[in-house]
Amino acid sequence: MEDLQRNTVGEDHASNPTVFFLSDSTGITAETLGNTLLSQFPGQRLERKTIPFITTVEQAREVVATIDRMAGSGPRPIIFSTAVGHDIRAVLAQSRGLFFDLFGTHIGQLETALGASASGQPGQAHGLGDAVRYQSRMAAVEYAIEHDDGQSLRALERAELILIAPSRCGKTPTTMYLALQHGILAANFPLVEEDFDTMALPKPLLPFARKCFGLISQPVRLSQIRQERRPNSNYASLTQCTYELRNAEEMYRANNVPYVNSASMSVEEISATVLQRMQLHH
Amino acid sequence: MEDLQRNTVGEDHASNPTVFFLSDSTGITAETLGNTLLSQFPGQRLERKTIPFITTVEQAREVVATIDRMAGSGPRPIIFSTAVGHDIRAVLAQSRGLFFDLFGTHIGQLETALGASASGQPGQAHGLGDAVRYQSRMAAVEYAIEHDDGQSLRALERAELILIAPSRCGKTPTTMYLALQHGILAANFPLVEEDFDTMALPKPLLPFARKCFGLISQPVRLSQIRQERRPNSNYASLTQCTYELRNAEEMYRANNVPYVNSASMSVEEISATVLQRMQLHH
Numbered sequence: 001m002e003d004l005q006r007n008t009v010g011e012d013h014a015s016n017p018t019v020f021f022l023s024d025s026t027g028i029t030a031e032t033l034g035n036t037l038l039s040q041f042p043g044q045r046l047e048r049k050t051i052p053f054i055t056t057v058e059q060a061r062e063v064v065a066t067i068d069r070m071a072g073s074g075p076r077p078i079i080f081s082t083a084v085g086h087d088i089r090a091v092l093a094q095s096r097g098l099f100f101d102l103f104g105t106h107i108g109q110l111e112t113a114l115g116a117s118a119s120g121q122p123g124q125a126h127g128l129g130d131a132v133r134y135q136s137r138m139a140a141v142e143y144a145i146e147h148d149d150g151q152s153l154r155a156l157e158r159a160e161l162i163l164i165a166p167s168r169c170g171k172t173p174t175t176m177y178l179a180l181q182h183g184i185l186a187a188n189f190p191l192v193e194e195d196f197d198t199m200a201l202p203k204p205l206l207p208f209a210r211k212c213f214g215l216i217s218q219p220v221r222l223s224q225i226r227q228e229r230r231p232n233s234n235y236a237s238l239t240q241c242t243y244e245l246r247n248a249e250e251m252y253r254a255n256n257v258p259y260v261n262s263a264s265m266s267v268e269e270i271s272a273t274v275l276q277r278m279q280l281h282h
Numbered sequence: 283m284e285d286l287q288r289n290t291v292g293e294d295h296a297s298n299p300t301v302f303f304l305s306d307s308t309g310i311t312a313e314t315l316g317n318t319l320l321s322q323f324p325g326q327r328l329e330r331k332t333i334p335f336i337t338t339v340e341q342a343r344e345v346v347a348t349i350d351r352m353a354g355s356g357p358r359p360i361i362f363s364t365a366v367g368h369d370i371r372a373v374l375a376q377s378r379g380l381f382f383d384l385f386g387t388h389i390g391q392l393e394t395a396l397g398a399s400a401s402g403q404p405g406q407a408h409g410l411g412d413a414v415r416y417q418s419r420m421a422a423v424e425y426a427i428e429h430d431d432g433q434s435l436r437a438l439e440r441a442e443l444i445l446i447a448p449s450r451c452g453k454t455p456t457t458m459y460l461a462l463q464h465g466i467l468a469a470n471f472p473l474v475e476e477d478f479d480t481m482a483l484p485k486p487l488l489p490f491a492r493k494c495f496g497l498i499s500q501p502v503r504l505s506q507i508r509q510e511r512r513p514n515s516n517y518a519s520l521t522q523c524t525y526e527l528r529n530a531e532e533m534y535r536a537n538n539v540p541y542v543n544s545a546s547m548s549v550e551e552i553s554a555t556v557l558q559r560m561q562l563h564h
Contacts, residue, residue: 017395026554029318032407036311036364037388039406041398050563052554078395082318098395100388106319113299113360113380116323124321125314126550134548141455145427173423176458180549266416267462268408272308272334281332 017075019048020067022092024083025123027052033102034080046078054083055122060091071096084122133183140179140186147187148172153204156187160280162208163188164201164257165215166244167235168225173267174215174274181271184280196247199254213274214252214259216245221263299357301330302349304374306365307405309334315384316362328360336365337404342373353378366404415465422461422468429469430454435486438469443560444490445470446483446539447497448526449517450507455549456497456556463553466562478529481536495556496534496541498527503545 019038021030027050038046054060060083067077077097083089084103093099107118128134146152147159149172156162161184163171171188178184195202201209219242226236234240252259258277262270275281301320303312309332320328336342342365349359359379365371366385375381389400410416428434429441431454438444443466445453453470460466477484483491501524508518516522534541540559544552557563 026550028550028554029314032311032314033384036407037385037392039411040366040389040400040402041392041396042401042406043398044396048563050554050557052558076395078392084322098391100391102315103319105387106382107322109380109382110319110323110360113358114323114326116325118322119324120322123551124324125318126548126554128546128548129321138455138549141458145430145454148427172427173420173462176423176462180455180458180462264410266408266410267420268308268310269405272310272332272408275332276334281330 015075016044016046017098018070018077019046020063020077020079020097021048021050022054022063022079022081022083023050023052023122024054024085024088025052026126027082028126030080030082030102034100037080054088054092055085057087057091060088064091064095067095067097084118084120086120137180137183140183141176143185143187144175144179148175150187150189150204156204156208159185159187159208159211161186161213161274161278162205162211163215163274164191164205164212164248165262166191166217166222166241166248168222168229169215169217170262170265170267170270171215174262174270177267177271178274178280182275182281184275191244191248191251193244196244196251199247199251201251201255201257209255209257212255212257213278214248214257215262215270216249216252216259217261218263219245297357298326298328299380300352300359301328302345302359302361302379303330303332304336304345304361304363304365305332305334305404306336306367306370307334308408309364310408312362312364312384316382319362336370336374337367339369339373342370346373346377349377349379366400366402368402419462419465422465423458425467425469426457426461430457432469432471432486438486438490441467441469441490441493442562443468443495443556444487444493445497445556446473446487446494446530447544448473448499448504448523448530450504450511451497451499452544452547452549452552453497456544456552459549459553460556460562464557464563466557473526473530473533475526478526478533481529481533483533483537483539491537491539494537494539495560496530496539497544497552498531498534498541499543500545501527 021027021034023030031050051063070077079097079099081092082102083092111117163175165171167190175186175188178186219238222241223236223238230236260273303309303316305312313332333345352359361379361381363374364384365374371386393399445457447453449472457468457470460468501520504523505518505520512518542555
């Protein structure tokens with residue numbers, strides 16, 4: 001709480017409201033839905049402040065006091081709350097900010113639909129939760145690091161997914177995302193020039209062709225990204241990028257490896273596509 | 283869409299409703315809020331199906347047909363939707379499922395508060411979005427891999443955060459999470475027995491004491507985790523774990539390094555705590 005008061009939240013609140021993400025747990029859900037809604041207003045430069053772990057009524061009152069001070073001297077703050085505790089929600093709802101109760105809005109209907117009462121326990125979504133599932137995510141992160149960029153071919157048979165692509169098409173961050181968020185055992189394997197002597201998959205991948213998913217990109221985009229790593233190299237040249245991408249795509253087609261052009265996709269979009277196409281959702 | 287029909291969604295829907303996460307983008311926000319709400323009903327075993335990238339009215343109609351078939355032969359499906367497009371939302375809302383319109387519920391109030399109209403463009407939240415921010419996240423993932431487990435001491439001055447802890451307290455997945463989700467340049471550094479000869483920070487960290495955050499754990503828990511890696515080793519013994527954890531905590535205190543006991547915390551909870559305590563939110 002002291003952190004909040006020391007901070008310069010809302011310095012420029014003369015023009016734009018400050019956005020608060022409030023939670024009795026991590027605040028991740030409040031940030032996710034709140035930012036999704038705010039992304040619909042790209043012109044607005046909004047200061048954002050996450051206050052997680054509001055677990056007592058006293059803490060809630062301090063947060064409200066801060067918000068109310070801000071409301072007194074500038075535009076009305078916007079609040080996205082996923083607080084679960086009844087007393088804490090009641091206190092937060094009394095603030096002078098515009099209060100979006102992301103938990104309370106829907107929970108009643110859900111109780112009716114499921115014929116059960118909400119547990120009222122905060123921290124169930126991003127806590128340890130299901131221990132088996134949690135451990136599988138942590139094991140997947142280790143696996144992803146160990147099998148990044150073809151580093152280890154050991155235990156490739158354990159992989160649920162092998163992402164293949166020429167260098168700098170997005171393999172590594174996608175693998176990490178799938179491991180961390182979904183617990184997918186994902187390896188990744190770089191395609192290099194020698195791999196294109198024939199259109200067969202690289203030898204270590206042959207037994208696992210059905211686990212492979214390919215990425216390609218746009219030559220100009222790839223060349224830009226490679227320039228950052230090795231300026232003025234053959235590796236970064238447009239000719240080389242074009243050559244590798246064309247051959248990679250041909251290899252995917254020849255071996256029925258599903259693939260996507262990742263040039264204008266985020267790691268989240270690539271991951272969602274891979275999960276859908278490979279039917280990998282856990 | 284074909285994938286959906288081939289799939290055995292809702293096989294056991296005699297007893298429990300199937301939950302759908304629908305989106306014209308990745309579906310991440312629908313999953314996040316939906317799962318947060320559902321985590322309040324831990325007794326329910328619900329089958330869950332994400333259908334991302336519903337970008338045409340025809341696709342929306344196919345999804346509705348699938349849901350309606352299910353509604354005809356079992357409990358009413360539950361739908362969490364973050365679809366943005368007006369026409370697509372209108373079609374999805376006509377299904378016989380219980381429809382939670384996570385976008386439409388709040389967007390009107392937000393338009394009023396901000397005095398602006400929603401752009402109506404899907405995919406703004408988990409797409410490439412702000413290119414600078416996106417590139418900084420991807421660069422942070424690379425940095426995290428390069429600086430995992432003290433592997434590289436190069437460019438430690440670029441780190442915004444250095445997580446320090448004895449082996450297996452959760453440094454690596456926390457670093458990856460902070461890099462991938464928040465674009466934090468985070469290194470991590472293992473504390474080993476020799477580091478405890480004095481209570482000073484290890485030499486490479488001395489110039490960066492203010493960037494350090496420590497983790498400890500519970501001896502029994504740590505011993506269990508280490509047993510999985512190296513059964514019956516001194517490394518995994520309760521004596522050794524107790525020794526390392528006690529000394530690590532003493533080192534943190536002696537050097538004013540903030541720290542947290544991660545034994546019963548998820549990587550999301552550790553990350554939210556680190557962000558809050560180190561004032562690192564971007």
